[in-house]
Amino acid sequence: xxxxxxxxxxxxxxxxxxxxxxxxxxxxxxxxxxxxxxxxxxxxxxxxxxxxxxxxxxxxxxxxxxxxxxxxxxxxxxxxxxxxxxxxxxxxxxxxxxxxxxxxxxxxxxxxxxxxxxxxxxxxxxxxxxxxxxxxxxxx
Amino acid sequence: xxxxxxxxxxxxxxxxxxxxxxxxxxxxxxxxxxxxxxxxxxxxxxxxxxxxxxxxxxxxxxxxxxxxxxxxxxxxxxxxxxxxxxxxxxxxxxxxxxxxxxxxxxxxxxxxxxxxxxxxxxxxxxxxxxxxxxxxxxxx
DNA sequence: ATACAAGTTCAAGTCGACTTGAAGTCAAGC
DNA sequence: GCTTGACTTCAAGTCGACTTGAACTTGTAT
Numbered sequence: 012x013x014x015x016x017x018x019x020x021x022x023x024x025x026x027x028x029x030x031x032x033x034x035x036x037x038x039x040x041x042x043x044x045x046x047x048x049x050x051x052x053x054x055x056x057x058x059x060x061x062x063x064x065x066x067x068x069x070x071x072x073x074x075x076x077x078x079x080x081x082x083x084x085x086x087x088x089x090x091x092x093x094x095x096x097x098x099x100x101x102x103x104x105x106x107x108x109x110x111x112x113x114x115x116x117x118x119x120x121x122x123x124x125x126x127x128x129x130x131x132x133x134x135x136x137x138x139x140x141x142x143x144x145x146x147x148x149x150x151x
Numbered sequence: 152x153x154x155x156x157x158x159x160x161x162x163x164x165x166x167x168x169x170x171x172x173x174x175x176x177x178x179x180x181x182x183x184x185x186x187x188x189x190x191x192x193x194x195x196x197x198x199x200x201x202x203x204x205x206x207x208x209x210x211x212x213x214x215x216x217x218x219x220x221x222x223x224x225x226x227x228x229x230x231x232x233x234x235x236x237x238x239x240x241x242x243x244x245x246x247x248x249x250x251x252x253x254x255x256x257x258x259x260x261x262x263x264x265x266x267x268x269x270x271x272x273x274x275x276x277x278x279x280x281x282x283x284x285x286x287x288x289x290x291x
Numbered sequence: 292a293t294a295c296a297a298g299t300t301c302a303a304g305t306c307g308a309c310t311t312g313a314a315g316t317c318a319a320g321c
Numbered sequence: 322g323c324t325t326g327a328c329t330t331c332a333a334g335t336c337g338a339c340t341t342g343a344a345c346t347t348g349t350a351t
Contacts, residue, residue, distance in 0.1 A: 015297075026340055029299090034338095044347060045299050055268070065239070066246045067207070070338070076250075089254040096247040099205070100240055106206045107236040110216075114229040128195070155327070165328090166310055174308095185316060185329050210308070 017049045021057045036060055036074055066096060105130050157189045161197045176200055176214055206236060245270050 018025045031037045032047070037056050039047035063073040076088060109130040116124050158165045171177045172187070177196050179187035203213040216228060249270040256264050
């Protein structure tokens with residue numbers, strides 16, 4: 012399929028697809044004239060990239076998980092990333108509970124509520140920078 | 152306390168603290184000459200900001216959760232954010248399972264493994280941009 | 292043959308979240 | 322009274338992840 016079809020199928024702008032190809036995250040299976048041709052499996056790959064981004068991994072990190080540079084360097088990396096996710100899941104869970112509690116709490120301000128403060132101190136490590144919202148493109 | 156102490160206590164660079172103050176995310180309780188003075192409760196606030204960032208919220212979103220602009224606009228917002236987190240937690244969980252499986256799987260490549268593909272398709276929405284790692288500053 | 296929509300390249304621009312640099316202020320120690 | 326070091330402001334720079342624009346090529350449709 013051509014780049015427009017892939018864009019449609021993946022929900023990503025063509026500019027992003029070209030950008031990802033340049034970065035080596037996906038590859039076109041050939042050209043018809045100038046035009047890139049993609050096989051359908053890149054859709055899966057794009058989904059995986061989206062998942063990784065959503066999980067907070069950078070494009071470079073995602074790229075590293077794809078390419079099997081060594082024998083099982085990759086395997087180790089994947090497990091390390093899975094562990095990172097475990098940590099993050101715990102953090103998000105306390106954050107979520109904290110928000111729910113904050114919304115329900117009677118205390119004049121949350122910093123006076125002991126329950127909130129407890130939640131707040133449970134998490135309190137492993138901070139990661141991460142800005143920028145995607146502007147409305149759903150995959151699938 | 153002065154800005155250097157706060158930096159030490161929070162693990163954040165002073166440049167970040169000034170930046171956050173400019174953005175209205177924290178406030179100094181006064182000045183001694185030119186120098187900002189902070190009360191210790193900003194540490195809690197900074198922890199909260201860190202948590203929010205880690206959860207994928209932008210500084211503006213975090214700011215919105217703090218300021219009680221209306222009567223219970225805030226409450227609604229907090230609950231909405233909590234729901235976003237629920238979604239994200241589910242996604243991260245499948246991602247984590249996917250990674251663990253991928254690390255263990257015998258299939259020649261993961262796209263040929265049905266279990267992996269199933270996991271892959273379970274999540275597949277709600278993508279969010281988010282780059283940039285923090286360069287080693289632990290809070291607390 | 293000719294237009295045109297959709298593809299292409301490459302350079303430059305944008306956005307959020309900070310960081311860095313230049314230039315100035317000021318209390319404390321010599 | 323002068324240096325020093327920690328603070329200050331304000332403008333500009335950086336980084337990742339894309340997006341946009343200008344200029345060019347090409348396969349179909351008239």
